[in-house]
Amino acid sequence: AQSVAQPEDQVNVAEGNPLTVKCTYSVSGNPYLFWYVQYPNRGLQFLLKYITGDNLVKGSYGFEAEFNKSQTSFHLKKPSALVSDSALYFCAVKDYKLSFGAGTTVTVRA
Amino acid sequence: EAQVTQNPRYLITVTGKKLTVTCSQNMNHEYMSWYRQDPGLGLRQIYYSMNVEVTDKGDVPEGYKVSRKEKRNFPLILESPSPNQTSLYFCASGLQGNTGELFFGEGSRLTVL
Numbered sequence: 331a332q333s334v335a336q337p338e339d340q341v342n343v344a345e346g347n348p349l350t351v352k353c354t355y356s357v358s359g360n361p362y363l364f365w366y367v368q369y370p371n372r373g374l375q376f377l378l379k380y381i382t383g384d385n386l387v388k389g390s391y392g393f394e395a396e397f398n399k400s401q402t403s404f405h406l407k408k409p410s411a412l413v414s415d416s417a418l419y420f421c422a423v424k425d426y427k428l429s430f431g432a433g434t435t436v437t438v439r440a
Numbered sequence: 441e442a443q444v445t446q447n448p449r450y451l452i453t454v455t456g457k458k459l460t461v462t463c464s465q466n467m468n469h470e471y472m473s474w475y476r477q478d479p480g481l482g483l484r485q486i487y488y489s490m491n492v493e494v495t496d497k498g499d500v501p502e503g504y505k506v507s508r509k510e511k512r513n514f515p516l517i518l519e520s521p522s523p524n525q526t527s528l529y530f531c532a533s534g535l536q537g538n539t540g541e542l543f544f545g546e547g548s549r550l551t552v553l
Contacts, residue, residue, distance in 0.1 A: 339480075362540050373444070373530055373544030374483075420482060424540040430475075432482040 336431035349411040353421030362424040363404040446545035463531030471534040472514040476527040521552040
């Protein structure tokens, strides 16, 4: 069985500070990993994905994510957060199907 | 503009009154899927379709029906809605084989009284 966990319901950071949103996964094979963002009253938007290759993946809006196979993690990062990054973030894993985590609400205060 | 369009965006209905939420995509995607989003539970897949006339159950299919008669359309049907189907629904589409990179609609907020 495959699963994905986002251990933090909420993350609060000050604008300009680094932002990290955590994600761990469990799959039987090699994972495809994804991050999506949902702004208020909008649908989810694809941010980035890891399929194979370099463990550091760069995506939209200055976000990046680091794949760590030994820790089965795929944390989302941004070096300098903006107020406009405040949103709901979903990690997802695809083995035989695409499964989403419960989501992490990010609040960036000015 | 590439998009997934859902209608209605908001709906309040009563128990047992059949309703359909439409979904249309203009990207010629083979794969389409319906999800429901509930607080603390993330997104759960209701049904998906790999291509025209090919549909399959997701994780929470009970109480829902779908059809895929045309490539662009994937309506979600609630034959007899119940209050536990009150939720935020999303339609998504993607390239053949469900690569995991999906395009989502804006969502349909359904309330069943």
